[in-house]
Amino acid sequence: MRRDSRLSRSLHLLIHMDRFPDPVTSDHLAKMVATNPVVIRRMMQGLKKTGLVSSGKGHGGGWVLAKPLAEITLLDVHEALGATVVFNIGLADDNPQCLVERAVREKLTQAMSEAEGVLLQSFASIRLSDIASDFETQLAALGSDQNRLPICIPERASKADQVD
Amino acid sequence: MRRDSRLSRSLHLLIHMDRFPDPVTSDHLAKMVATNPVVIRRMMQGLKKTGLVSSGKGHGGGWVLAKPLAEITLLDVHEALGATVVFNIGLADDNPQCLVERAVREKLTQAMSEAEGVLLQSFASIRLSDIASDFETQLAALGSDQNRLPICIPERASKADQVD
DNA sequence: AATTAGAGTAACAAGAAAAGTTGCATGAAA
DNA sequence: TTTCATGCAACTTTTCTTGTTACTCTAATT
Numbered sequence: 001m002r003r004d005s006r007l008s009r010s011l012h013l014l015i016h017m018d019r020f021p022d023p024v025t026s027d028h029l030a031k032m033v034a035t036n037p038v039v040i041r042r043m044m045q046g047l048k049k050t051g052l053v054s055s056g057k058g059h060g061g062g063w064v065l066a067k068p069l070a071e072i073t074l075l076d077v078h079e080a081l082g083a084t085v086v087f088n089i090g091l092a093d094d095n096p097q098c099l100v101e102r103a104v105r106e107k108l109t110q111a112m113s114e115a116e117g118v119l120l121q122s123f124a125s126i127r128l129s130d131i132a133s134d135f136e137t138q139l140a141a142l143g144s145d146q147n148r149l150p151i152c153i154p155e156r157a158s159k160a161d162q163v164d
Numbered sequence: 165m166r167r168d169s170r171l172s173r174s175l176h177l178l179i180h181m182d183r184f185p186d187p188v189t190s191d192h193l194a195k196m197v198a199t200n201p202v203v204i205r206r207m208m209q210g211l212k213k214t215g216l217v218s219s220g221k222g223h224g225g226g227w228v229l230a231k232p233l234a235e236i237t238l239l240d241v242h243e244a245l246g247a248t249v250v251f252n253i254g255l256a257d258d259n260p261q262c263l264v265e266r267a268v269r270e271k272l273t274q275a276m277s278e279a280e281g282v283l284l285q286s287f288a289s290i291r292l293s294d295i296a297s298d299f300e301t302q303l304a305a306l307g308s309d310q311n312r313l314p315i316c317i318p319e320r321a322s323k324a325d326q327v328d
Numbered sequence: 329a330a331t332t333a334g335a336g337t338a339a340c341a342a343g344a345a346a347a348g349t350t351g352c353a354t355g356a357a358a
Numbered sequence: 359t360t361t362c363a364t365g366c367a368a369c370t371t372t373t374c375t376t377g378t379t380a381c382t383c384t385a386a387t388t
Contacts, residue, residue, distance in 0.1 A: 003254025011268045033258035058356030061363040090167025094197035103299040104175045115283035122275035135267040222385025225334045
């Protein structure tokens, strides 16, 4: 089953953007997650509308965070993406007049909205800075053995620090 | 986004089957939910394997419940369908060596498995008989005004009670 | 025995949704 | 004025689910 990986992807990219001094282009972001720049732009539109990021055109343009990571929760990103549907389980509407079907829908709706509430509450309680510090901890644990390149390769490819 | 409506559909059908004296054919069930008999058979295979229903071939064959509704929970049906994926939210695997991506995956996995636990626990606590009695209550509330046909039309089309 | 009615199953077609791609317009900096 | 970037629309590709067809096997009825 095909799942929406935009939340996961944008969290990943937003944290990388925070570590970058300059605006990051869609091209650059696309390479980090092995996709096409247009896919990135499409995904970022929602984040821009809700004020999580901003974009600049032309020379030196690209994407920057509009808020510090500590002021962005997973719920903010989730909602900004317009990801309305959390569950993969759907309510059949095969025979709308049937009271049996309605009773089924009602019970399933109850159960699912309870669980959705739990998920969204978790999301609301997690800030991007929490994830970033998890990352820093892991990175520090690796010590100076940086040969493993434990981050996205394009992260180092800023103008000041060209790779290859 | 396309959601899996098999859970909803099979609950609906299982409750109708319970109200039927005889085995119900795939054809009959298919008409109730406006689909093809093969789709029904496919869906029922899992339920059969886990002993929720049984099937008979040939004349007078069809599907019957193998257990009373009170001994079947939503979780039983959910698992029997092999519906492993509960969420529509996926974990990107764009750059597996990246520690940022890993930190994101870890946090999302935590949040999602907590919510999944809540959902499955709800499912475990709801028996099909609970839904059936909700339905009976609604049906009784309608009184004798049965002209609205508040159930699937093919429900009445048993041999003993032919319609049209 | 022949017929009819059903499940079981494999292979294929249709549909839908997300992801990816291309091309071009627009705007900003060099 | 050229270059580099986003913005956007249209199209293609991919992938998954659902639906469909055709056939086999089995059991009851006639």
